[in-house]
Amino acid sequence: MPLTRSRRLVAALAAATAVTLAPLTVAPAQAAPAAPAAANAPSSASPAVGGLATAPQRAVRWVKVDRARVTVKRDRSSRTVARPGAGTRLVVLDRKPRLLEVRLPGGKVGWVGKRAVTSVPLQGTSGKRFTTGRVAVSQHVRPASRSVERAALGTKVVKLARTTGRDVDRVKVRLPNGKSGWVSEKKLRKRDVWGQLAQCESGGRPHIATGNGYYGMYQFTARTWRSVGGKGLPHRNSAKEQTERAQILQARAGWGQWPHCSRKLGLR
CATH class of the missing domain: 1.10.530.10 (Lysozyme)
Structure with a gap:
């Protein structure tokens, strides 16, 4: 009998030791959810300076014709959104071979031909002036571009826009016959x-x-x-x-x- 009781005691101690040494497991339902990696990882799509994301800089163009046609879609038959005048500032949103998608100052968006705009900053202006001599009126801002007309001395013109960047002395004018082009500011005066x-x-x-x-x-x-x-x-x-x-x-x-x-x- 003593021997049997001793064997039972040894078996009980062995069972208790096995329970104590068993690994502790946690049910999956009680596990804390893992934080998404993307939430903490820095995004390569939005560069940051000093921890703050910077918005991309939009290109800007200025209307260089009397009345540019801005359309809803890219085809010519599309409805006209607006007809901004010379000197109007446009923000470029998208580019195609011959067209630009732009946003007008009032918020309207549409497509305009690249030939109707320029990257040279312009400022809208108005007022009548008179040429100081026989003046060559050029098609584009640069004086070396093709001449559209040679205005006689004292020709009455209407100022449409002037440059504010390079070639600051260049002014776009409309002639009495309806043609428009660029002349030097020095070639104009108020005197009739x-x-x-x-x-x-x-x-x-x-x-x-x-x-x-x-x-x-x-x-x-x-x-x-x-x-x-x-x-x-x-x-x-x-x-x-x-x-x-x-x-x-x-x-x-x-x-x-x-x-x-x-x-x-x-x-x-």
Whole structure:
């Protein structure tokens, strides 16, 4: 009996030791969820400076034509979104071979032709000016670009835009015939030479004929009028026509054709 009791005691101690040494396991349902790796890892898609993400810089263009056409889609038949004027600032959103997707200052978005915009900063402007001489009006900002017109001295133009970056003296103007192009700011002035000359010669009256052999705003003789391509008599033509003929005469023979008034106005 003592031996049997001893064997039972040894077996009980062995069982207790086995329970104590068994590894502790935790049920999966009680395990804490693992944090997603992407939440803590830095993203390579958004660069950061000093821990703060920086937004990408958008390219900017300026409208260089009188009225650019911005459309909803990329085809020409698409509906027009807006017609921004020269000098309007556009933010480029997307690019295609001949088109740019842009955002206008008011928030509208659409497509515009690349030829209608420029990377040279422009500033919208307005006001009438007069050319100081015979001026070549160029197609693009650069003076070396193709000339679209040669404006006579004293031609009345409307300022559309001017550069604010390179070539700061360049101004886009619209001519009386509707064409537009770029000239040097130095070639323009506020003084209306032909208006002043007409005022001096005839009081600015285009239809004046006093019977002294001189007619119209610039007091042409009939012979001189015909020599510059005029039809009929000067005072029976429009003021615009008379000014154009006077410009031709001045280009050929100078201000001496109006000796008193040109001297009075300081033109010679």
